[in-house]
Amino acid sequence: MPEGDALYRFARRVDAALAGKVILAARAHGPGPVPQVERLTGAMCLGARSFGKNLFIEFDNGLALRGHLRMYGTWHVYRPGQPWSRPESEARLVLEVADAVVVNFSAPVIELLETRALTLHRPIAGLGPDLIADDFDPAEALERLRDPLRADLTIGDAVMDQQVMAGVGNIWKHETLFRCGVYPWRRVRDMSDEELLGLIQTARDLLRASVGKPNGRGLARRPEMYVYLRAGQPCRRCGTKILSAPQGVDIRLTAWCPRCQPPPPGCAGPGLSPGRRR
Numbered sequence: 438m439p440e441g442d443a444l445y446r447f448a449r450r451v452d453a454a455l456a457g458k459v460i461l462a463a464r465a466h467g468p469g470p471v472p473q474v475e476r477l478t479g480a481m482c483l484g485a486r487s488f489g490k491n492l493f494i495e496f497d498n499g500l501a502l503r504g505h506l507r508m509y510g511t512w513h514v515y516r517p518g519q520p521w522s523r524p525e526s527e528a529r530l531v532l533e534v535a536d537a538v539v540v541n542f543s544a545p546v547i548e549l550l551e552t553r554a555l556t557l558h559r560p561i562a563g564l565g566p567d568l569i570a571d572d573f574d575p576a577e578a579l580e581r582l583r584d585p586l587r588a589d590l591t592i593g594d595a596v597m598d599q600q601v602m603a604g605v606g607n608i609w610k611h612e613t614l615f616r617c618g619v620y621p622w623r624r625v626r627d628m629s630d631e632e633l634l635g636l637i638q639t640a641r642d643l644l645r646a647s648v649g650k651p652n653g654r655g656l657a658r659r660p661e662m663y664v665y666l667r668a669g670q671p672c673r674r675c676g677t678k679i680l681s682a683p684q685g686v687d688i689r690l691t692a693w694c695p696r697c698q699p700p701p702p703g704c705a706g707p708g709l710s711p712g713r714r715r
């Protein structure tokens with residue numbers, strides 16, 4: 438699933454292709470609700486930006502597009518006349534300007550909204566601060582993590598909660614927990630503010646490194662993967678075999694190093710998922 442860093446890169450490409458240009462043609466296709474994007478024809482694009490895993494494209498006629506890719510969606514930019522890598526039947530959205538064609542393939546969410554209503558739109562209104570943004574506020578993310586509703590969540594689920602902080606998906610969940618030495622099944626209520634702030638800052642550093650932005654750790658552009666998709670292989674740090682178990686409401690596998698991320702005494706493991714308690 439594309440995470441905040443992938444969406445940031447998509448937004449940069451879409452912005453470079455569309456910003457300041459007049460939309461010559463716009464069309465959308467199902468499955469699902471088809472937004473009336475013909476209303477964008479003749480409007481000028483004001484720019485594209487990401488927020489967490491969302492991509493927004495705004496126009497000078499008061500309208501904005503929101504796209505969310507979930508598992509399989511992607512954004513492509515082509516020159517006019519250039520062959521596409523996938524058939525138009527798979528395109529959800531096509532936007533044409535004089536020198537570029539922007540195509541979204543397979544996004545389950547493409548919505549046309551009024552720009553002034555964006556902040557009230559339900560899927561966006563509750564989002565936590567965007568981890569990649571220059572003005573990200575770790576204290577706000579901590580406050581959201583400390584919401585009593587989240588006290589019983591495992592930390593592996595909580596760091597992916599987009600209403601805590603926007604941008605972390607399954608990949609950066611894994612790598613953030615490993616780098617902080619945190620066992621994925623610890624409960625939020627059992628962790629100190631210092632530990633939670635360490636996780637928040639590490640997630641931000643990893644995402645910003647991935648898009649080439651300055652980060653607190655001086656991390657390189659493509660941070661090495663320590664545990665994501667490495668179950669059964671030796672830990673790159675200590676050599677112990679990486680374990681994995683299902684976690685969260687979507688019961689996807691979480692991998693961790695039992696030596697670098699040991700459970701604290703008395704901490705319940707994968708057998709007691711918070712899903713059973715809710």
Ligand SMILES: [Zn+2]
Binds near residue numbers: 672694697
């Ligand atoms: Zn290890």
